[in-house]
Amino acid sequence: MSKARPVVGVLALQGDVAEHLAMTERAGATAVPVRRAAELSEVDGLVLPGGESTTMSRLLETFELLEPLRERLRAGLPAFGSCAGMILLARQALDGRPDQHQLDALDIVVRRNAFGRQVDSFEEDLEFTGVDGAPLHAVFIRAPWVEKAGQGVEVLASVPEDPGRAGAPARIVAVRQGMVLATAFHPELTGDERVHRLFVRIVRGQA
Numbered sequence: 001m002s003k004a005r006p007v008v009g010v011l012a013l014q015g016d017v018a019e020h021l022a023m024t025e026r027a028g029a030t031a032v033p034v035r036r037a038a039e040l041s042e043v044d045g046l047v048l049p050g051g052e053s054t055t056m057s058r059l060l061e062t063f064e065l066l067e068p069l070r071e072r073l074r075a076g077l078p079a080f081g082s083c084a085g086m087i088l089l090a091r092q093a094l095d096g097r098p099d100q101h102q103l104d105a106l107d108i109v110v111r112r113n114a115f116g117r118q119v120d121s122f123e124e125d126l127e128f129t130g131v132d133g134a135p136l137h138a139v140f141i142r143a144p145w146v147e148k149a150g151q152g153v154e155v156l157a158s159v160p161e162d163p164g165r166a167g168a169p170a171r172i173v174a175v176r177q178g179m180v181l182a183t184a185f186h187p188e189l190t191g192d193e194r195v196h197r198l199f200v201r202i203v204r205g206q207a
């Protein structure tokens with residue numbers, strides 16, 4: 001797909017939809033909210049926002065989007081999930097609800113609210129593969145981490161080991177597998193659209 005200005009949907013069931021719509025526009029795409037299967041079928045890529053993965057999982061069923069979305073992802077729809085969106089895209093979520101649905105678009109196992117055992121929310125400057133320039137300022141809010149990543153998964157960013165946080169080990173917080181990108185943090189909240197630009201390049205088939 002190589003439209004100059006692709007149409008990127010933002011799953012608009014719950015979470016920080018407005019922020020992703022704004023950042024996606026700034027990153028060079030036409031951003032549209034997606035609540036129905038007909039809307040999903042029109043987009044060239046989809047953002048799954050931060051919010052609450054258990055709620056979004058339930059609403060995907062209510063809005064009859066779960067199977068259409070799985071189908072489009074299987075067919076190669078480019079997708080970008082932040083935080084709760086990363087959890088939804090994963091193959092498996094630890095510490096999730098037993099009835100929580102997984103979209104299984106990324107061969108990763110995530111742990112929900114993982115950093116919460118140390119601290120609920122924090123910010124960190126990260127080196128991010130594929131994002132040029134200064135380190136990326138990342139905001140984590142009740143964030144997951146990637147506990148396991150399959151062979152086909154590229155690790156794009158990790159929170160370094162932190163002796164200050166009781167010797168907390170390094171953790172994977174951004175990954176890509178093919179056309180699917182995910183971050184445990186919220187690039188939509190910092191005004192820095194570099195991660196959204198990377199996603200729009202992926203949608204265009206240029207990254």
Ligand code: GLN
Binds near residue numbers: 049113142143
């Ligand atoms: N803890 C939330 C969940 O499990 C994710 C938090 C977020 O998206 N900021 O869905």
